[in-house]
Amino acid sequence: MVELIQNFTAGEADLMNADKIPDIIIGRLPVYLRALQRLSAKGIQTTSSQELGEIVGISAAQIRKDISQFGEFGKQGTGYSIPFLIERLKDILKVDRVWEVVIVGMGDMGHALARYNGFANRGFIIKMLFDNDPKKVGQKVGEFEILDLNTMAEKIKQNKIKIAMLTVPAAAAQEVAEQLVKAGVKAILNYAPTSISVPAGVRVQHIDPATHLQRMTYYLE
């Protein structure tokens, strides 16, 4: 009964960041954090690399190795303190603060993300929604009013927002991504069904259902 919670990684031990922590390890940390937060929500205080491994579908040896990159977190045989490890992972991943996020493109996907209730206590808060459709601008989605795309660059700069979720049609994705980058955005979660090019120093994660499905068909009969 193991769920393979699978992580989204750049896939490369040799893609190093400035601190020389391999990108592939950074990619697994949010998966560990999510599992630990769920254990914590059940009132559980300690865990082992074995238990964590069974939850996330990663070997205990790999988990110990990954976590040891950031210091000593548990003694042999006593397991990890969940609250301590959560705090440390939140600190490492810089989600010990709350990042403001904008959503650009208020179609079905934009609405779904604006209403998504999985961001709480994860380090993110939706701050603004944008669309270029005059019929949508001014409408409300929950507590948010949809703002005019023409005002986006200015508002992102004013609020020093660094993160955007891009949910525009494929044909508009590259142009909007460039506007986001120009306004100071450094991380884009791209839901548009196309790839986007960004300058060095800007991160993109592409959420592509077909790629994620192809990840599983290999194992089907």
Add this chain to the structure above:
Amino acid sequence: MVELIQNFTAGEADLMNADKIPDIIIGRLPVYLRALQRLSAKGIQTTSSQELGEIVGISAAQIRKDISQFGEFGKQGTGYSIPFLIERLKDILKVDRVWEVVIVGMGDMGHALARYNGFANRGFIIKMLFDNDPKKVGQKVGEFEILDLNTMAEKIKQNKIKIAMLTVPAAAAQEVAEQLVKAGVKAILNYAPTSISVPAGVRVQHIDPATHLQRMTYYLE
């Protein structure tokens, strides 16, 4: 101007499938396939591990190593034949056929996926949509009529459907996942903001925006 198209992997070289191809490599193949199909769409016939690496954000050495797991695909110095590599990857990933997929939960996310135009030539076709809300059942989304959740198990069995996208609220996710598994589904793309437990032999990929965002905040200033 390199986009880090990042792959969704189980993260483990030691999670082996029956054929002993590491799961982590299988996780990168859909990312290579997507990049190759985009090059092919531009009329490009050959590529190198360097060029492919720049597109997907994975080292050339890793790409050569991954691809060599499945046989000889290119000669030193002449690069890879794109059409040949595409065919081979589609074959390996079993997307040289078309898999029928159901969507369960016709909220914003279900609608977004039902209308998603990124599945063409990727190995998947949406076959049926389900919801349990009497107001939604019978409504049309594009060419599809939303069907009653009560008929789901029977219809999935009849059509021998193996893949589902789960877009129900968190509170319903585990119960619906169990119904899907009982009806024969072997692969679930889980968009619900919760983890689900499935028996061995069933694959789950969790699309969790917060986890994907946390993957990037590490790199932000």
